[in-house]
Amino acid sequence: xxxxxxxxxxxxxxxxxxxxxxxxxxxxxxxxxxxxxxxxxxxxxxxxxxxxxxxxxxxxxxxxxxxxxxxxxxxxxxxxxxxxxxxxxxxxxxxxxxxxxxxxxxxxxxxxxxxxxxxxxxxxxxxxxxxxxxxxxxxxxxxxxxxxxxxxxxxxxxxxxxxxxxxxxxxxxxxxxxxxxxxxxxxxxxxxxxxxxxxxxxxxxxxxxxxxxxxxxxxxxxxxxxxxxxxxxxxxxxxxxxxxxxxxxx
Amino acid sequence: xxxxxxxxxxxxxxxxxxxxxxxxxxxxxxxxxxxxxxxxxxxxxxxxxxxxxxxxxxxxxxxxxxxxxxxxxxxxxxxxxxxxxxxxxxxxxxxxxxxxxxxxxxxxxxxxxxxxxxxxxxxxxxxxxxxxxxxxxxxxxxxxxxxxxxxxxxxxxxxxxxxxxxxxxxxxxxxxxxxxxxxxxxxxxxxxxxxxxxxxxxxxxxxxxxxxxxxxxxxxxxxxxxxxxxxxxxxxxxxxxxxxxxxxxxxxxxxxxxxxxxxxxxxxxxxxxxxxxxxxxxxxxxxxxxxxxxxxxxxxxxxxxxxxxxxxxxxxxxxxxxxxxxxxxxxxxxxxxxxxxxxxxxxxxxxxxxxxxxxxxxxxxxxxxxxxxxxxxxxxxxxxxxxxxxxxxxxxxxxxxxxxxxxxxxxxxxxxxxxxxxxxxxxxxxxxxxxxxxxxxxxxxxxxxxxxxxxxxxxxxxxxxxxxxxxxxxxxxxxxxxxxxxxxxxxxxxxxxxxxxxxxxxxxxxxxxxxxxxxxxxxxxxxxxxxxxxxxxxxxxxxxxxxxxxxxxxxxxxxxxxxxxxxxxxxxxxxxxxxxxxxxxxxxxxxxxxxxxxxxxxxxxxxxxxxxxxxxxxxxxxxxxxxxxxxxxxxxxxxxxxxxxxxxxxxxxxxxxxxxxxxxxxxxxxxxxxxxxxxxxxxxxxxxxxxxxxxx
Numbered sequence: 001x002x003x004x005x006x007x008x009x010x011x012x013x014x015x016x017x018x019x020x021x022x023x024x025x026x027x028x029x030x031x032x033x034x035x036x037x038x039x040x041x042x043x044x045x046x047x048x049x050x051x052x053x054x055x056x057x058x059x060x061x062x063x064x065x066x067x068x069x070x071x072x073x074x075x076x077x078x079x080x081x082x083x084x085x086x087x088x089x090x091x092x093x094x095x096x097x098x099x100x101x102x103x104x105x106x107x108x109x110x111x112x113x114x115x116x117x118x119x120x121x122x123x124x125x126x127x128x129x130x131x132x133x134x135x136x137x138x139x140x141x142x143x144x145x146x147x148x149x150x151x152x153x154x155x156x157x158x159x160x161x162x163x164x165x166x167x168x169x170x171x172x173x174x175x176x177x178x179x180x181x182x183x184x185x186x187x188x189x190x191x192x193x194x195x196x197x198x199x200x201x202x203x204x205x206x207x208x209x210x211x212x213x214x215x216x217x218x219x220x221x222x223x224x225x226x227x228x229x230x231x232x233x234x235x236x237x238x239x240x241x242x243x244x245x246x247x248x249x250x
Numbered sequence: 251x252x253x254x255x256x257x258x259x260x261x262x263x264x265x266x267x268x269x270x271x272x273x274x275x276x277x278x279x280x281x282x283x284x285x286x287x288x289x290x291x292x293x294x295x296x297x298x299x300x301x302x303x304x305x306x307x308x309x310x311x312x313x314x315x316x317x318x319x320x321x322x323x324x325x326x327x328x329x330x331x332x333x334x335x336x337x338x339x340x341x342x343x344x345x346x347x348x349x350x351x352x353x354x355x356x357x358x359x360x361x362x363x364x365x366x367x368x369x370x371x372x373x374x375x376x377x378x379x380x381x382x383x384x385x386x387x388x389x390x391x392x393x394x395x396x397x398x399x400x401x402x403x404x405x406x407x408x409x410x411x412x413x414x415x416x417x418x419x420x421x422x423x424x425x426x427x428x429x430x431x432x433x434x435x436x437x438x439x440x441x442x443x444x445x446x447x448x449x450x451x452x453x454x455x456x457x458x459x460x461x462x463x464x465x466x467x468x469x470x471x472x473x474x475x476x477x478x479x480x481x482x483x484x485x486x487x488x489x490x491x492x493x494x495x496x497x498x499x500x501x502x503x504x505x506x507x508x509x510x511x512x513x514x515x516x517x518x519x520x521x522x523x524x525x526x527x528x529x530x531x532x533x534x535x536x537x538x539x540x541x542x543x544x545x546x547x548x549x550x551x552x553x554x555x556x557x558x559x560x561x562x563x564x565x566x567x568x569x570x571x572x573x574x575x576x577x578x579x580x581x582x583x584x585x586x587x588x589x590x591x592x593x594x595x596x597x598x599x600x601x602x603x604x605x606x607x608x609x610x611x612x613x614x615x616x617x618x619x620x621x622x623x624x625x626x627x628x629x630x631x632x633x634x635x636x637x638x639x640x641x642x643x644x645x646x647x648x649x650x651x652x653x654x655x656x657x658x659x660x661x662x663x664x665x666x667x668x669x670x671x672x673x674x675x676x677x678x679x680x681x682x683x684x685x686x687x688x689x690x691x692x693x694x695x696x697x698x699x700x701x702x703x704x705x706x707x708x709x710x711x712x713x714x715x716x717x718x719x720x721x722x723x724x725x726x727x728x729x730x731x732x733x734x735x736x737x738x739x740x741x742x743x744x745x746x747x748x749x750x751x752x753x754x755x756x757x758x759x760x761x762x763x764x765x766x767x768x769x770x771x772x773x774x775x776x777x778x779x780x781x782x783x784x785x786x787x788x789x790x791x792x793x794x795x796x797x798x799x800x801x802x803x804x805x806x807x808x809x810x811x812x813x814x815x816x817x818x819x820x821x822x823x824x825x826x827x828x829x830x831x832x833x834x835x836x837x838x839x840x841x842x843x844x845x846x847x848x849x850x851x852x853x854x855x856x857x858x859x860x861x862x863x864x865x866x867x868x869x870x871x872x873x874x875x876x877x878x879x880x881x882x883x884x885x886x887x888x889x890x891x892x893x894x895x896x897x898x899x900x901x902x903x904x905x906x907x908x909x910x911x912x913x914x915x916x917x918x919x920x921x922x923x924x925x926x927x928x929x930x931x932x933x934x935x936x937x938x939x940x941x942x943x944x945x946x
Contacts, residue, residue, distance in 0.1 A: 151506040159491070160798075164697030166503065167355040167516075168626065168669070168676045169662050169884070169923070171723050172698030179796055180699045183865070202507065204450045205386050 033099025049104045055199040060104035068111050071097045072119040083191030083238040086126035090116040129243050133250040135230020137219035145220030148213050152202050161224050177224040182248040191242035211236035304545045304555050310589040313339040315938045316557055317598045318541035321349020322927035323913030324600030325524045328533045330935025338533045343540040343562045343634040345573035347525045350627055353500050353677055354517035359453035359925040361462030362399040362429050364436035366446045367392045382510030386448045387461040394460040400429040402457025407749035410734045411724035411758045414659040421918035427894030428929050435932040442527035443476050447508035454726020455921035458742040461729055466520035467505045470512045476526040486514050492804055493682040497576055499630055500678045529580045536582045537575055538563045540634050541601050543643050550648040554909040556592040564632050567687035596908050596938030599640035603886020603914030606636030614657045617769035620781045622831035623881040626676030629688035640915035644890045648900045653917035656887035660922055661723040664883045666765055668721050669693040670787050671812040671877035681804050690809035694799050702864040703793045705846050709774040709783025711839030718863040720764035733758045774834035784831050785879040792871045811878040818843050821874045843869050889917035896934035910934040
């Protein structure tokens, strides 16, 4: 907490008489940032920002976070393997950016909503948001995904996608469908799921499927979880997938 | 060299110079020795044993090399000895060949720069050109040597997440011989129709610094043809998700990622290929025949000259017919209660471990004397599978044991299965394989995640542990990592003391001990054994709908391991009446469920703190279900002490002449799975065949 206060003061945003109130406000903002980080970022970047290089860079001690506009832009728009998070409000984005810039060993200073707005103004409108229950994949895509799943995933995650491998010597793995899976991914975007899957799976050969194949597998996972098929297909593109949110229930 | 005293020259099989000499067979025309009734009483004069200390033994059969057990070590040993010119007879207690290898994942972890590692390093395809995908491992991960492999499998510094030191205690001579023979064994297997996929990782116990494991595969095709490397979808069990075939007790896995489109893999591709080769080369098999005893010249001295084996017929659980092996060429049909078989050159014990013998395994873990928990594959292998026969017979002639504590070092040795509702909770047979009926249902494999959906109770109906953590298993010590050392994969530094520094051991230690809680004594445990009794997963219809578990045949059946009722009281009564090892009533079940529902309402489980791990669900909507939760003792690590030639060693450190052993029958090498057995078989087969022939 001391760090963020120092950081905020160093930015000169807070005048002395308001320091006590600002501290409470900053603490709440830091806590909001921490919760957002745990929900959206920790799976890849680690609970303590340690990352999992080379797929997921460390955020703790990462000098690139010194550039606030770069941090905000990356969260809003994505970059490289990093999916965008357009569903976060400017307020949330400011909290999250402030958190990663000041948590752990970092001390790069806070981020204001105005800064977020300024950076976001340059980006195109991401389009309407949707949930996984809105018929976001087609039946044909799920069928393609089923074949790919059998070849690439079922050995470890089980024929029923329940994390029970057929080889009894193998330990269980995370389920990829139904209640438990949906609970784990609740509130996250399909872009996060896509990038995470693409960069970590199959465990012995990540990124060995094509981007289109990874989204086909995700379509199959959603269909097994009971989501309805629609007319369109899930596109192999993080920007579009970022608009689709995982929801346990309709 | 071989003696063929009964002069069966016109039987093509017997005309084989190295074939089994059945001196007590009398030809009866059409039966030609293969049907029942072909046997007459042996002629005592001509069937007397040699003038050794075993002279009172009447030999029924005589052969160069006898192999006890037709699994991964035995079948490899048999082919190898046959290649070197020996006549070979394999006796196996089951009705078909392959042992547990047939039901394995066929993940054969060898290394030391073996031919498959080298092929993948160079980016080459297999000789037949069946593999169409690129190598999965980078060349530096495959760059291996015998010395590095030897270092890895004797690396004192590795401490696994269970707090054990799996490599530290390995017998050096055994490990060295194994490492040196890995490349030759891989080539030998390839030469006997075994096709290996791309290398991917390593099996537990195979070392932490290089990728050494490859699976075995066949290609889907119009007919099953081992020479061509093809198998039909029906035989592979992939045509119908709810059927397996007589050829394959387990459905084969899609191997397109490690091979290419239409490739399927598992132990069927390995076991059937070796068996085909063995039969083609003239190895003979006496099935339904349980190895029981060794004949040594004197009780504790001289050569081991033969074996005694008992008839152990397995009959179809529904039709009552005698079960038959899939292939029968080379089978010796022998139905006498006991036969003696003389080995002119050597005897190779490859009859498996002790996991199926509760009395023997209790020397490692007294609570596992509980007979309610059979070994893995009890339906597939029958009551004599893994019955410690080699260990027991070896001790009777003076053999020493080795590595007796190493059972504690591997996470599959004993564990809680996530497959519920069936006695044999390890195997995956479906209707279509003749052994399916021995357990009547495949069970429901719920995975670890499925343990969030029920409460687990002991034989008196009380909860005993946080269900979510119950099936937790620590990782094996394997490449690339599994938490066994600070560095993973190529970053692992063998022999670095930091691998076992306190800080790291604390960090990696994550053993949950749910298994031990499951085996704990309770109010139903009675002297003298204090058995802990069976375990039950209790849930309601809501859970079934939440999870999509298919509560129907072939997954569940009226098999004594699955019960259903409209009230909890009725459920408890049905279990008590219908389960073979339920020795006491589940007196507390109704109370336990009521208390659980209170916990759910309160959002807290003060006894086992389950609320911290997963959501909790009430159990209140009938029908109520009970599925058995099984503790499985799978593999065995302690066993007979052998030297680097796989010769059994006695308690004075002297070799017992003529006696070899391999696979799970031996101790002193904490290496999981097939890789150990195949190399043991290769070494034992080599040396047994090279022994001078003892003339009777």
